[in-house]
Amino acid sequence: MSILDPHDEAAMVQTIVVPRTHDLGDGFEVRRALPHKERRMVGPFVFLDQMGPHVFQPGQGIDVRPHPHIGLSTVTYLLSGEISHRDSLGTFQDIKPGEVNWMTAGKGIVHSERTGPQVRAAGSMLSGLQCWVALPQSKEEKDPGFSHTGADALPVIEGDGATARLIAGEYFGKRSPVPVESPMFYVDLQLAPGARLTMPAEYPEQALYIVDGTLDLGRDGRFGPNQLVVLKPGASVTLGALQDAGARVMLLGGEPMDGPRYLTWNFVSSSADRIEQAKEDWRAQRFPQVPGETEFIPLPDLPGRPVRYP
Known part of the structure; x- marks a missing residue:
């Protein structure tokens, strides 16, 4: 890992975040890069988890029971495997590698994420990322919504050993069809051995998360997997x-x-009072339900007021 020199004015790197790793059971690990004490947000991104990679044996899989969100959009993008999404709008959508599930919570939505029965029976590998994108204040209380975009609909920029798939927003002169609420970008970049690509300064806040391999940033050093x-x-x-x-x-x-923004559990808002209301609404089961599901994740013991970012 490169060590930052705070006195190097020519350096391009501001912060390095090493994610915390959580074992969700059976060795299935999730690495959380955002929020982190070294960096709370990057643009509208307030949350970044890397799932796996993990091999589930036949009969195994994930079962994330129904849980609520407000004030954000969740972005699910898989590198391998498959997840079944259900939400309180009545949506049922399988997501596969290269596709995008974009769920806007707005004033409130509930969803579950599970391994489907056929995939569970056969066994599978699961690897991917889930992000939360904070909504602008004017859109925090909008009606919830869900959008699924297939891999073939996403713009791809190729050349000189680099392949960049634009998941959401605008970058490299292209625009993704995924609906977004603020100026942003999210790109899946694959570099062949020895390939190079310039990352332009199109936005005030930019970062890169290394999934696989070692990335050479020239004078700023080399960085390995699982670093933001x-x-x-x-x-x-x-x-x-x-x-x-x-x-x-x-x-x-x-x-x-x-x-x-304030963040507590699955809630994001510009108002701490609004999060307190969401906590009480979930405790009292006033959120809409996911059709066909009776389980839910109870509100955990959350001491104190929500945390303010940044």
Whole structure:
């Protein structure tokens, strides 16, 4: 891992985040890069989890019971495997690698995420990322919604050993059809061995998360898997894969949010009082239900008021 020199004015890297790892059972690990004490948000991104990779034996899988959200959009993107999504709008949608599930919570939504029965019976590998994107204050209480976008509908930029799939927002002169509520970008970049690509400074806040391989950032150093590298404002960097191995990197960021956000459990809002109301509503089961599901995740013991970011 590169060690940052705070006195190096020519450096392009501002912060390095090493995610915390959580074992959700049976060895299934999730790495949480955002929020982190070193960096709370990047553009509208307030949450970034990497799931797996993990091999589920036949009969095994994930079962994330119904739980609520407000004030954000969840973005699910898989690298391998399959997840079945259900929500309180009546949506039922399987998601596969390269596709995008974009769920906007707005004033309130409930959803579950599970391994489907056929995939569970056969056994599978699961690997992917889930992000939360905070909504602008004017959209925090909008009606909830859900959008699924197939892999073939996402713009792809290719050349010189680099393949970039634009998951959401605008970048590299392209726009994704995934509906977003604020200026942002989210890109799945794959570099062949020895390939290089310049990451332009299109937004004030930009970062990259290394999924696989080693990334060479020139004078800023080399960075291995499972690190979130936050760039300085206005930084344009050249990303390079090593000569003997490729790399896979998620590029993300956008415009800074229109004010701080509070975050507690699955709730994000510009108002701490609104989060307190959401906690009480879930405790009293006033959120809408997911059709066909009777289980739910109870509100955990949450001491104190919501945490303010940044």
